[in-house]
Amino acid sequence: MGQQPEDSAGDQSLMMAVRDGDVSKLGILFERHHARLFHYLFRLTGDRHLSEDLVQEVFVRLLKYRHTFRGECRFTTWLYQIARNARTDFFRGSCTNALSFEDQEREFVSSHPLPDEHLEQDEEMRILTDALSRLPEKKREVLLLRGLHGMSFEEIAKVMDCPVNTAKGRAFDAIRTLRHAVMELRGERVS
């Protein structure tokens, strides 16, 4: 699984300081988390500009709701809850789902050429990101929280506002769906 940024206790105390009025400490939290948050939002929405807007919106909301931070859960859990709400608010009323981000991904890959020895691995990764973008949003979300961010199922359940067992079930269901999508893209027979 992916790793969350270290120093969770440090995050808690920084956010406590922000809550208590030392808002400049939010800069440290921004530096620690904004790139990863952007990555998560980009993988979810497939839109670079929108993801940048949402990153800004999330940090605006952190300030707006700083008084409500109690430190009862990890800072990242709270951060991603807010990110989820910001995204939901933006898409409210829309039937948009499972956006393709093939173009942006291509742009990213072409601007970061890899050495020849990594080409095969790069192709695998391209198939993975393509398959991921084809998944329904909820499945993509749970895979990103678990795989990319290494969250525990207790944390995922809080972010997604569902029971822990539901989060576990969704993750397993999602990883199997991803496997099928990868196999289809490779032209393999799906059992």
Place this chain on the structure above:
Amino acid sequence: MKCDGIRDLLAEEQAGTLEGKARAELESHLRECAACREERTSLDRLWTMLAEMPPVGPGAAVRPRFYAMLEGYRQGLDRKLHPTPATSAPRSWPGLGFWRRPAFQFGLAGVLIVASFAGGYLFRGGRNGQAELADLREEVHEMRRMVTMSLLSQQSASERLKGLSWSAQVEQPDPEFLSTLLHTLDYDPNVDVRLSAVDALARFAQDPGVRQGIIKSLARQNSPMVQIALIDLLVQLHEHQSADVLRQLTNDANQNQLVRQRALRGLQIIG
């Protein structure tokens, strides 16, 4: 145990919560079933690959945008906690900066109106009083306009937001004022400010120049939030001249999917 039954155990194993007898049962099945073994290996591999996905970084503008917002918020908080003006005032004349504060200017404008009304009523009466009142109203209006323009030129995003909020006090905008609002909509680096500029311009949408400016701006924007706000405004105005831009957005595969959908819906509404 059959393969279907083993999937629950596999899910628990993937979640890291499989123990004891159940784990032994899974291992026993996997030793005999090549298909389930292959599935477990490929699922483990996928989790590893997800963790190793190359990071996609945000653009360079994200950092300055965040710090502009944070600085604006910090300044606002400071002013709230320490209401004594601390800027621009020479030490030899403490408190000089108070006249620059919009609250003071607005308050002064109100006092002037009341004083004018009372003065006119008491000393002149009739047409002269009415004319003076009109003159003073004009001065107040001009003051509001200047406060707005001044705030919009500030470095702090929160000040510019305040300026846009002040623009609501301006009832009869001149071309320079409208041009400043349109410039803010087009070029302000802060999305929140640009969104507020959309709201501010909506109040002056009866002006044909504003409508044209909004249409041109829509073609120029790259933030989906601002694009959608502009599309909604143009649809609300039933602005037929925006059809070309809406069509371009609808057909542009590089645009955000939601923006394209909103543009298409807009086209259908305005015909």
